[in-house]
Amino acid sequence: MVEHILNLDSVFASLSDSTRRDILRRVAEKQLSVSEVAKPYKLGFAAISKHLKVLEKARLIIKHRQGKEHIIQLSPAAVKNAADYLIHYQTIWDRRFDALEMLLIHLPAEEKTGWPKTIKAPRKTL
Amino acid sequence: MVEHILNLDSVFASLSDSTRRDILRRVAEKQLSVSEVAKPYKLGFAAISKHLKVLEKARLIIKHRQGKEHIIQLSPAAVKNAADYLIHYQTIWDRRFDALEMLLIHLPAEEKTGWPKTIKAPRKTL
DNA sequence: GTATCATTCAACCATATGGTTGAACATATC
DNA sequence: GATATGTTCAACCATATGGTTGAATGATAC
Numbered sequence: 314m315v316e317h318i319l320n321l322d323s324v325f326a327s328l329s330d331s332t333r334r335d336i337l338r339r340v341a342e343k344q345l346s347v348s349e350v351a352k353p354y355k356l357g358f359a360a361i362s363k364h365l366k367v368l369e370k371a372r373l374i375i376k377h378r379q380g381k382e383h384i385i386q387l388s389p390a391a392v393k394n395a396a397d398y399l400i401h402y403q404t405i406w407d408r409r410f411d412a413l414e415m416l417l418i419h420l421p422a423e424e425k426t427g428w429p430k431t432i433k434a435p436r437k438t439l
Numbered sequence: 440m441v442e443h444i445l446n447l448d449s450v451f452a453s454l455s456d457s458t459r460r461d462i463l464r465r466v467a468e469k470q471l472s473v474s475e476v477a478k479p480y481k482l483g484f485a486a487i488s489k490h491l492k493v494l495e496k497a498r499l500i501i502k503h504r505q506g507k508e509h510i511i512q513l514s515p516a517a518v519k520n521a522a523d524y525l526i527h528y529q530t531i532w533d534r535r536f537d538a539l540e541m542l543l544i545h546l547p548a549e550e551k552t553g554w555p556k557t558i559k560a561p562r563k564t565l
Numbered sequence: 566g567t568a569t570c571a572t573t574c575a576a577c578c579a580t581a582t583g584g585t586t587g588a589a590c591a592t593a594t595c
Numbered sequence: 596g597a598t599a600t601g602t603t604c605a606a607c608c609a610t611a612t613g614g615t616t617g618a619a620t621g622a623t624a625c
Contacts (some may be wrong), residue, residue: 322455329451330583347602360584362603367582381592381601456613473572486614488573493612507571507622 323371332356333364337387340374346382449497458482459490463513466500472508 327333336350351361365385368374375388453459462476477487491511494500501514 321460322457325451325455326582329448329455331448332583334447348600356583357585358602359586359604363583366603378591378602383602452612458613474570482613483615484572485574485616489613492573504572504622509572 320371323367324373327368327371327373330364330367333368336361336364336385337368337373340385341387344384344386346379346384348382350385446497449493450499453494453497453499456490456493459494462487462490462511463494463499466511467513470510470512472505472510474508476511 328337332354335353339345339353340350347358347361347365350365351358354361365374365376369376372388375386376383378384454463458480461479465471465479466476473484473487473491476491477484480487491500491502495502498514501512502509504510
């Protein structure tokens with residue numbers, strides 16, 4: 314099903330930097346040259362180049378040359394795969410979340426859950 | 440809607456380490472003491488303790504004392520929030536993915552997309 | 566109180582990360 | 596060919612990360 318190797322370490326590491334998340338977001342809207350990518354930030358070109366290399370290694374973007382410019386685009390396949398994984402994670406967590414929620418709703422708090430009282434029980438409306 | 444501050448930097452940084460992802464997965468199944476968490480890995484206790492602190496700071500787990508043991512549980516609220524965010528991300532990406540797919544289906548490849556020919560077009564069945 | 570068990574803290578080390586600067590490389594233009 | 600433009604590379608710096616070891620803390624057991 315998943316054709317490409319999804320390196321979760323590098324994908325999540327890529328996403329752990331807000332500049333890179335912002336770059337991803339902008340590149341998702343429209344393909345950009347490296348200069349265009351760099352424009353909004355007060356970083357040097359080399360720094361942007363490094364960020365792009367991180368994103369490229371994580372297969373979140375594709376870089377290719379067009380004349381003297383290097384064009385950056387979101388890498389559709391890798392993004393799709395990452396999204397699939399995240400959905401899977403989300404499912405696991407939601408299930409667990411529901412289970413914990415059940416516990417909290419049906420048990421008299423602290424007694425069996427072993428939670429400190431300062432921890433709020435999750436709410437359905439959350 | 441989101442009550443707690445979701446620090447995406449620390450959440451994604453937490454998820455970028457496979458040991459921590461594994462700990463999260465195991466703790467999601469069942470609450471564990473620090474020793475129990477540590478057991479499967481060949482790391483020292485201090486290393487595990489550090490990993491747990493990273494996860495705690497990212498609000499992905501809750502730690503509390505029970506006698507002389509420290510019990511680790513998945514932090515439901517934070518996990519729910521993280522999952523919500525990931526779903527959102529996934530939605531953005533899926534939308535973008537669909538848009539790229541449209542482009543690739545309806546245009547004669549390389550000419551207007553500017554993609555190198557070695558890049559496979561995404562497939563509906565992916 | 567003393568010993569023991571569970572865990573953390575402190576100090577240290579190696580490597581990774583995010584940034585800088587300035588030189589180098591491609592491509593386009595004159 | 597010379598020059599300008601766009602981007603990367605190399606070297607460097609500061610800080611963060613992931614690990615170690617050994618001492619310190621906190622709670623239980625004797």
